[in-house]
Amino acid sequence: MITAPGCAEVQAVPAPVAAPGEVVVDVRRAGICGTDVELFTGEMAYVLSGVATYPLRIGHEWMGVVSELGDGVDPAWTGRRVTADTMLGCGRCRRCRRGAQHVCAHRGELGARDGRPGALAEKVAVPVTALHALPDTVDDAAGALVEPGGNALRAVRGARLAEGDRCLILGAGTIGLLCAQFARATGAETHVADRREGALDVARDLGIEGVWSADALPDLPWDAVIDASNDPSVPARALGLVEPGGRIVCIGLAGSPSLIDTRDLALADVAAVGVLSASPGLAGTIEAFAAGTVDPRPLVAATVSLEDLPAVLAGTRPEGSGPGPKIHVRMDEPGR
Incomplete structure (x- = not known):
């Protein structure tokens, strides 16, 4: 949890519950990005505009395994390895109806705006409509890089x-x-x-x-x-x-x-x-990662534990880090 600008700590919080149409996912791996660091420093635009307030749980680059289902969710999701869209539109407005929920004026953003705690935790709740299944050919490290990959794919498509x-x-x-x-x-x-x-x-x-x-x-x-x-x-x-x-x-x-x-x-x-958001590029990114035409894993410099994260947000480079730009957090075992 980021409790104030420049202050972060690991806290025990109530476990999420799957509301109707939602699932709870046991998070295996999550990444840290520049947005997370700006939320930590208080410089991010959402903090300045008031749509993100402290305390705040960050984390929008992640993957995990579906462990609980809310009412109305297909039981076939149980046990699936997944990631999910960060941008959660209202589902009712003109933009959402046109498939542009990532620019919905009333959207939630997992781990970035108030109302949707992020995935730097052992469990996270998300709407089932946001889920993207990960094939076995996309391992956990690559799965937690689908979100930044979707942004990059959209940029290249835009070119x-x-x-x-x-x-x-x-x-x-x-x-x-x-x-x-x-x-x-x-x-x-x-x-x-x-x-x-x-x-x-x-x-x-x-x-x-x-x-x-x-x-x-x-x-x-x-x-x-x-x-x-x-x-x-x-x-x-x-x-x-x-x-x-x-x-x-x-x-x-x-x-x-x-x-x-x-x-x-x-x-x-x-x-x-x-380009805002990975949303329209998530499926294509998973396909590229699965086919091996793009391999994001060399970008991961280190994998740490949740307890190590406050120091990373404050700018400490983990000991033994490789040259890549990305730091990952593992929830299922201590960092290494």
Whole structure:
């Protein structure tokens, strides 16, 4: 539980109960992302706007096994390995009826907004309609990376890459590196740029074709540029780099406004795409992970216990961590 900005602790809380149409899942593994850290520091937009208040249980990248069913739930879900959508729409509004529950004005967000405790716990309750079954070919580590994978897949879909296109991804964190793998799977020539040498080393280990310092990019025509950073200057840079008629995709979120000149956008006939949420990309991500066309597991640097998590949120890198950007928590046994 995050009890206040900069304060987190493990607490005993009442076990969730499956309401009608819901299930309870025994969580096996969950990931920590930048949103969780911003909720911890108090800098996240939801805290500033008041839709997330303390105490708050975080956790929206996760997987587990269905253990309890509410009324009206198909018994076939019992014992299934699953993950679930983070965005839980009202189910009644125009957006939800059109399949866009991830932008429902009245949505809940697991572990990010009030009303839906997150999955950094031994058990979590979710609507059965949010569940996605995991095949045996997607192990627990990959299963807990489906949510960030869905965001990355949507970013790559937004770039509309074709075989032979050249794509530049600015930012080599978890989302950027997953974008690079999905982009490569389309047959596009894929490049990644970052200012952190350690992040670039991970991109090289993944076999990404072009790996560059963000300050020393080659002079190449870029058919699509994906901003997967948290730098407010990057969207404008992406617009300056992309080819006329190309596409820029913004999936990274900065802590302050990003400014672009819409005259440059219009006069170059560039399309700009924003991506919120993994929701429409979850099924496709599971398919890619199951087929092995994208393997997210090298991104996991360490797996820790729940008791280790407050220190991780405060910025402590677990001892013995690998080079990847992602920290996982295991609920079923001590961290290792």
